[in-house]
Amino acid sequence: MSFPETRLRRFRRTPALRRIVRETRLSLDNLALPLFVCPGEGVARPVGSMPGVHQHSVDRLVETVKEACAEGIRSVLLFGLPETKDAVGSAAWSPDGIVQRAMRALTQEVPGLIKIADVCFCEYTDHGHCGVLHGNEVDNDATLENLARQSVSLAEAGADVIAPSDMMDGRVGAIRKALDAAGHASTPILSYAVKFASGFYGPFREAAESAPQFGDRRGYQMDPANGREALREAEADVEEGADMLMVKPALPYLDVLAALRQRFDLPLAAYHVSGEYSMLKAAAERGWIDYDRVMMESLIAIRRAGADLIFTYAAREAARLLASGWAE
Numbered sequence: 001m002s003f004p005e006t007r008l009r010r011f012r013r014t015p016a017l018r019r020i021v022r023e024t025r026l027s028l029d030n031l032a033l034p035l036f037v038c039p040g041e042g043v044a045r046p047v048g049s050m051p052g053v054h055q056h057s058v059d060r061l062v063e064t065v066k067e068a069c070a071e072g073i074r075s076v077l078l079f080g081l082p083e084t085k086d087a088v089g090s091a092a093w094s095p096d097g098i099v100q101r102a103m104r105a106l107t108q109e110v111p112g113l114i115k116i117a118d119v120c121f122c123e124y125t126d127h128g129h130c131g132v133l134h135g136n137e138v139d140n141d142a143t144l145e146n147l148a149r150q151s152v153s154l155a156e157a158g159a160d161v162i163a164p165s166d167m168m169d170g171r172v173g174a175i176r177k178a179l180d181a182a183g184h185a186s187t188p189i190l191s192y193a194v195k196f197a198s199g200f201y202g203p204f205r206e207a208a209e210s211a212p213q214f215g216d217r218r219g220y221q222m223d224p225a226n227g228r229e230a231l232r233e234a235e236a237d238v239e240e241g242a243d244m245l246m247v248k249p250a251l252p253y254l255d256v257l258a259a260l261r262q263r264f265d266l267p268l269a270a271y272h273v274s275g276e277y278s279m280l281k282a283a284a285e286r287g288w289i290d291y292d293r294v295m296m297e298s299l300i301a302i303r304r305a306g307a308d309l310i311f312t313y314a315a316r317e318a319a320r321l322l323a324s325g326w327a328e
């Protein structure tokens with residue numbers, strides 16, 4: 001059957017007709033809000049490169065998370081700005097570290113919240129790379145031990161999900177083993193399995209104060225040109241015991257996300273990263289795009305490609321729009 005018998009416009013005529021044939025939906029359960037926690041008290045410092053995003057001290061973080069929860073947010077991802085940095089990033093596994101303190105405060109003050117901990121060293125090392133250096137290179141195997149320590153420390157502090165973003169080989173297995181040995185066999189690992197060496201992280205490095213002091217991350221993060229290798233990365237993490245896989249960034253890599261959706265039965269996450277967010281804000285400031293519309297279109301596209309969970313700085317804005325019936 002073809003035209004004129006078939007007319008695809010028939011189900012597009014009214015909002016109600018469009019609703020019954022809608023294939024993909026965005027709900028509050030699909031949203032996770034990344035947050036930056038810094039030392040001090042009463043601090044809510046705006047991040048210049050990311051309009052609407054702040055670095056919060058623990059007290060202000062708790063307030064913000066309470067507001068976000070009232071809007072329907074159920075999951076947060078925490079990044080820390082430590083008091084001190086050193087060559088190995090030891091502040092990352094201190095029981096009194098900045099994210100550990102935030103985890104404990106949130107456990108007390110916001111019961112039921114899903115607290116996801118980003119596990120990586122770039123915010124904690126004085127050179128800004130994601131692990132221990134050996135000469136000018138990040139030493140994979142020496143970093144594994146520290147990732148395991150950081151993960152156990154965060155789980156002890158109350159993290160519900162451990163999310164390694166460092167891209168060392170073998171880290172999921174090393175973290176799983178350490179968590180199990182420390183009595184955290186029920187804590188899931190959400191692996192940033194497919195993380196590309198991306199210019200779209202630019203604005204984040206101001207927010208997290210984590211820019212590498214020399215070179216770049218191409219020695220450990222993936223080449224944007226590689227799709228098949230992405231499947232190998234994911235496969236390796238599945239074998240090592242990952243409970244959920246992430247693709248990052250999101251919009252420029254929807255093909256990779258869709259390929260993972262086809263190949264694996266694990267839940268999938270995607271990270272709509274700082275650059276993706278800030279470009280929308282910048283274009284909207286100039287009046288070039290309708291921010292709400294383009295932001296929601298981006299999130300539904302990420303869902304359509306296969307993501308169950310979307311990390312986005314726009315999570316609260318999206319939650320408010322969903323509550324206002326925007327998607328209807």
Ligand code: PBG
Nearest residue numbers: 120122165200201204273274275
């Ligand atoms: C840490 C990390 C980064 C992001 C998340 N975790 C930065 C990087 O790898 O340079 C980027 C997030 C974003 O851009 O929003 N390794």
